[in-house]
Amino acid sequence: MIDLSLLADGGVGWLDASGPSSHLVLSTRIRLARNLASHVFQGRCSETAREEILQVVESAARESVLLRRATRYRIDRLDRMDRQLLHERHLVSKELAGLEGEGRVRSGASVLIQDRIGVMLNEEDHLRIQGLHSGFALDQTYAEVDRLDTELGQRLAFAFHPEFGYLTSCPTNVGTGLRASVLIHLPGLVLTKEISKVLQGLAQVGLTHRGLYGEGSEVVGMFFQLSNQTTLGSSEQELLDHLGKMVRQVMDYEEQARQVLLRDAPTVIEDKVWRAYGLLRYARSLSFDEAMNLLSGVRLGVGVGLITDVAMYTLNKLLIYSQPAHLAVAEGISPDDADLPLRRAQFVRKVLESEVGRRG
Amino acid sequence: MSCDQCREREAVIHLTQIVNEQVTTLHLCERCAAEKGVESPGSAVKTPLGSFLAAMGKGPEQTPSARSADTCHRCGATFQDFRESGRLGCPDCYRTFETPLRDLLRRLHGSTHHLGERYAEREASAEEAREKVADLREQLRLAVETENFELAAELRDRLKVME
Numbered sequence: 001m002i003d004l005s006l007l008a009d010g011g012v013g014w015l016d017a018s019g020p021s022s023h024l025v026l027s028t029r030i031r032l033a034r035n036l037a038s039h040v041f042q043g044r045c046s047e048t049a050r051e052e053i054l055q056v057v058e059s060a061a062r063e064s065v066l067l068r069r070a071t072r073y074r075i076d077r078l079d080r081m082d083r084q085l086l087h088e089r090h091l092v093s094k095e096l097a098g099l100e101g102e103g104r105v106r107s108g109a110s111v112l113i114q115d116r117i118g119v120m121l122n123e124e125d126h127l128r129i130q131g132l133h134s135g136f137a138l139d140q141t142y143a144e145v146d147r148l149d150t151e152l153g154q155r156l157a158f159a160f161h162p163e164f165g166y167l168t169s170c171p172t173n174v175g176t177g178l179r180a181s182v183l184i185h186l187p188g189l190v191l192t193k194e195i196s197k198v199l200q201g202l203a204q205v206g207l208t209h210r211g212l213y214g215e216g217s218e219v220v221g222m223f224f225q226l227s228n229q230t231t232l233g234s235s236e237q238e239l240l241d242h243l244g245k246m247v248r249q250v251m252d253y254e255e256q257a258r259q260v261l262l263r264d265a266p267t268v269i270e271d272k273v274w275r276a277y278g279l280l281r282y283a284r285s286l287s288f289d290e291a292m293n294l295l296s297g298v299r300l301g302v303g304v305g306l307i308t309d310v311a312m313y314t315l316n317k318l319l320i321y322s323q324p325a326h327l328a329v330a331e332g333i334s335p336d337d338a339d340l341p342l343r344r345a346q347f348v349r350k351v352l353e354s355e356v357g358r359r360g
Numbered sequence: 361m362s363c364d365q366c367r368e369r370e371a372v373i374h375l376t377q378i379v380n381e382q383v384t385t386l387h388l389c390e391r392c393a394a395e396k397g398v399e400s401p402g403s404a405v406k407t408p409l410g411s412f413l414a415a416m417g418k419g420p421e422q423t424p425s426a427r428s429a430d431t432c433h434r435c436g437a438t439f440q441d442f443r444e445s446g447r448l449g450c451p452d453c454y455r456t457f458e459t460p461l462r463d464l465l466r467r468l469h470g471s472t473h474h475l476g477e478r479y480a481e482r483e484a485s486a487e488e489a490r491e492k493v494a495d496l497r498e499q500l501r502l503a504v505e506t507e508n509f510e511l512a513a514e515l516r517d518r519l520k521v522m523e
Contacts, residue, residue: 035451037451039450040434040435040449040450040451041435041447041448041449041450041451041453042447043445043447043449044435044436044437044449044450100361101361101362124447146477153479153480154480158479159451160478160479161451161454161455161474163472163473163474164454164465164472164474165474165476166474166479167451167454169447169448170446170447170448171448171461171464171465171468172468174454174465174469174474175469175474175475175476176474176476176477178476199376209376210374211385230468230469230470231469232465232468232469232471232472232473232474233469233470233471233472233473233474233475234471234475234476235475235476235477236476236477238475239476
């Protein structure tokens, strides 16, 4: 079993709902794709080459200021539950955790984490430098990621082309190698059926959307990850400014949609919100998807001021800790245990009960 | 990730649907998506790489140009490998397949010119670059001598960028 307590705040500092606009935006994530000039790309790397990459980057990290004290996890040496745990905490991608398709982990797959930043190693690219912040915080997140990139770049030779920029295994990431994602909750737009139009509009201005866990994941609980599609032909700052501008616009639309709902269908919304709350408080069995959808309803209720005795932070915690691997670890059972939905309902009831007790 | 329908081919179309307030996402490969009649402009925008690669596999573009039939001298990858996997073999593939890639990058990103931060090359890589320039000059001399002017023109362009 891995020890997540080695990480400051257990690696879930991004959940604390302290960041800007955190009633709508859960987190901001930025990653930079980098490759070593000395090695071929991941698809053609031998096991030995991956070990070399690991050694070279880890030694550079030890000499750096920002990753000197980093906690390191060899993903390829962890069992499935631990890998899933790191993925559920949004610390590693699904691909790195080997949870895609047949569930094979690439040899040498590792992650270094120190506070809000880190590096995934032997992912689709040799390095994926990443940063994760609570709330809507593109500039702060980029400032940290950029510093780490500079530090590592002084110690490592990255593959760089004078015209194409940073070279990546997939041409969709070439240039800046930058992907910035904002995880945003949009129930107002879903309920008013405006969401398709908004998502289409975003696609037209070069932005893309994904589900809760990023690339290839489902949209659950009305959470959307909005991110830039292109990485070449604009500077990092231009990419961030464009995404930031569009996210602010989406936030405005979402607020407007909520006002429309409260004005035109107040009883429908109240009923929806309180039903969700009631089910979470009293249900005896909850699947993960159901829990996500109900938490989404309560989150909307807290956002529009219908529910006043539940904190956003509590909802964020429930979102993470009711996921299969987290729950299984906390309860000491297997993530496939048939009892999991019962334990989930019990866990959610207990947290909400103590929250209301504490606040009321 | 693999296609939700056939579970064999790579999913390139990610369709988000909202039915009765339930949001579901369907991941489909090009073929299954076509069978289901999913060819909205939205999905094409979302997966430009997939549709580009698919487009290269059919129609008039099928005959690969002499350039794209090359093999990367460093990693041995061919352009066909890239078409199948969507991944390049090594940094040098960007030079080997420069012509077809430039076309792809223009379609994917609307540009081929990196305008972001420039990587400050280290001492060691500056040394490597000097060696590379010397190597290219030698190649250029040979190309001119053997009257291979097409290659010579390309080498001259590459030298111009490096110097």
